[in-house]
Amino acid sequence: TFTLYASGAADIVCPAGKEIELAVSGCTIKIPGQTGLKGITYTNKESHILGSANLTGIKYSHSGFVCGSGSSTTGTYTGESTVRGYEGSSTAGTPVKIWWE
Secondary structure: OEEEOOOOEEEEOOOOOOOEEEEEOOEEEEEOOEEEEEOEEEEEOOOEEEEEEEEEEEEEEEEOOOOOOEEEEEEEEEEEEEEEEEEOOOOOOEEEOOOOO
16 A cells, blocks of 8 residues: 655555565566655645655566566656545535645
8 A cells, every 4th residue: 555645755555574566477576665755746626635646766576587587676656646525424425625735
């Protein structure tokens, strides 16, 4: 999972002793938990906040007959998340405007 911070930093969080593992076309990529990645920005929209990630410097290792074995710190992640506010305990509540300062 990702943990995002108001400072614009993000952490990749894995359970103790675990990593994110991807197997693609004969190559296995492993991404360990790591902290302090930079590149999160927040933008106020009409009634919600848009969080945009452009993370760089992600550590990973790779192995397999297609990609060989090794490791690097050149991994990247991009994506967006929308944060909305609701009065009450769930999305069934009344929508409320939220703002980032």
